[in-house]
Each structure stands twice: as structure tokens, then as C-alpha cells.
Ligand SMILES: Nc1nc2c(c(=O)[nH]1)N[C@H]1C(S)=C(S)[C@@H](COP(=O)(O)O)O[C@H]1N2
């Protein structure tokens with residue numbers, strides 16, 4: 001029997017009530033004879049203002065702000081962007097900040113693999129000696145129709161591509177993120193295709209907007225937001241921005257991402273933001289700003305069309321927006 005998997009975050013934002021969470025969990029467990037489970041109390045966190053983030057010390061990470069990337073909106077309060085997270089390795093709801101404090105981030109290294117001049121593994125601290133950190137304020141748009149505006153500290157993904165020296169035939173980057181059974185309870189949910197994978201084209205990766213973030217709000221990035229290093233791709237739906245990356249592989253095969261593997265009809269490869277292309281189960285016309293809960297119109301390419309739209313000129317037959 002076919003079990004339709006329905007992760008919690010695939011529920012339209014407006015309907016994310018504790019009941020919807022229960023229904024979603026039942027749907028995931030699915031099938032005749034499945035035991036109905038009660039939603040754990042923490043599924044109701046959002047009714048009571050959040051779980052509160054326990055402190056894993058974060059180091060100051062000062063870097064000059066590049067005024068070219070100013071977000072165009074007030075910053076989301078740090079307490080909101082660091083307590084309302086999607087990080088399925090730590091759980092299916094938004095209140096994973098406590099659980100994520102178990103993420104082991106020191107030491108950390110990045111494997112550079114596939115079609116490159118010299119496959120190798122670089123310690124994160126050595127990588128950071130070879131790049132120049134800067135701060136950029138970017139808008140982030142989750143496919144669930146919430147959004148935030150965050151000052152990220154990091155460096156252009158193009159700098160990593162350059163260090164990696166891709167071979168002539170490489171056309172895609174495939175990112176693998178940490179899958180640590182000792183600390184990530186979500187990995188026991190075997191209906192998910194762990195590890196979390198994401199992929200983009202080499203042309204997208206070398207676009208000036210593509211960013212690898214190691215900090216947020218002037219400090220090292222919080223674990224729940226993807227410490228110690230995550231992608232930040234502001235014109236795409238948030239699920240493309242993989243957290244806690246351990247491997248970057250250069251390839252000539254289009255990678256299949258985690259959510260695409262679960263439900264390709266809803267979460268495709270390109271996943272560029274477009275208000276006119278609804279998710280099969282909800283509208284993308286508006287978005288809810290974390291913190292204020294204000295509803296604002298969604299912008300095509302999340303407002304970054306000047307920089308990225310031309311990447312897609314020759315690709316009109318592709319499903320670019322879902
Ligand atoms: N490894 C990993 N990366 C991930 C996710 C995840 O579950 N696991 N969720 C994605 C989704 S759906 C979004 S919207 C963003 C959320 O980032 P934030 O928690 O910092 O807002 O991370 C993305 N990266």
C-alpha cells in the first residue's frame with residue numbers, strides 16, 4: 001500500500017495548528033493498523049510563545065557589512081529567527097532550538113569531492129583563512145509562506161568554487177549535510193531520505209548572491225540555524241539553503257534534493273520564489289514576516305530578479321518555480 005508521506009511543514013502555514021500536526025503525523029505513520037500518536041506537548045509551543053533558546057556560546061564574528069545587500073525590510077528580531085526553525089534532523093516542528101544544541105560542530109571539516117582538480121577535505125578553520133568574511137542582509141522565504149530578514153556573515157559560494165577548481169564538465173553542485181545518529185533524533189524517522197541533500201547548478205553557485213553563511217547577527221551561526229556552515233540562497237525557497245554542510249560534490253548529474261525525493265510534484269529542483277505559482281496545496285501570493293506576523297506580497301525571485309533572472313533565460317521549459 002502506498003503511504004503518502006506528509007511532513008509537518010508541507011501543511012499550509014495558516015493551518016499549522018496542533019490538530020494539523022497530529023493529522024500530519026498520522027498521515028506520515030499512515031496505513032491501516034498504524035498506531036495513532038498524540039502530538040507531543042511541544043507541538044503546541046507556538047501558542048505559548050516558543051521554547052526559548054538555551055545558550056550554546058556563540059563567538060563574536062565581526063565582518064564589514066556590504067551595503068549592496070540591505071534586505072530592504074526591518075531585520076527580523078534575533079529571538080524570532082533563532083527559535084522558529086526548520087531543521088528536520090532535530091524534529092518535525094519549528095521548536096527544535098533546544099534539541100539542536102546537541103549538534104557537534106567542533107571540529108568541522110568540508111569534503112570537496114567529485115569533478116574537481118584535487119578532491120580533498122578542508123578543516124573549516126583552514127577554509128575560513130582562505131576567504132574574506134562579509135555581512136549581508138538577505139530576505140529568506142520559506143516555501144511554507146513565512147519570511148525573515150537576517151544579517152548573515154559569510155563569503156560568496158563562488159569563492160569556494162574557485163578554491164575547488166571544478167573540472168570542465170562539472171555543471172552542478174551537490175551538498176550533503178551532517179547525519180549524526182547520536183545527536184539527531186529525526187534520523188530515526190526512516191520515511192525521510194537522509195542525509196539532507198540539496199543541489200544547484202554551477203551557474204547558480206557562481207552568481208554573486210549565492211552565499212555560505214557561518215554567522216548571523218554578528219556572531220557564529222546558531223546550531224538551530226545550521227552551524228557551523230550553511231547555504232544562503234535568497235531567491236529560492238528556503239529548503240534549498242542546506243544547513244550544516246559536510247560535503248560539496250561537483251558533478252554533471254542533476255542532484256535530487258531531500259524534499260524533491262519525498263514529493264517532486266511539490267518541491268522541485270529549481271524552487272525559485274514566485275507569487276504567481278502556487279504550491280499545489282496553498283497560495284504563494286503573500287508571506288508572513290516572522291516577528292511582526294505582518295502579511296506582505298511575495299516578490300518574484302524574492303525580489304532578487306535583477307541579479308538572478310538572467311540565469312534562467314534559456315530554461316523556459318523547466319519547472320522553475322515549484
Ligand atoms: N540540513 C537541513 N537543512 C535545512 C533544513 C533541514 O530540515 N535540514 N530545512 C530547510 C528549510 S525548509 C528552511 S526554510 C531553512 C530554515 O532555516 P532557518 O531555520 O535558519 O530559518 O533551512 C533549510 N535547510
Ligand SMILES: [Mo]
Pocket residue numbers: 086141142143144237238239
Ligand atoms: Mo522552508
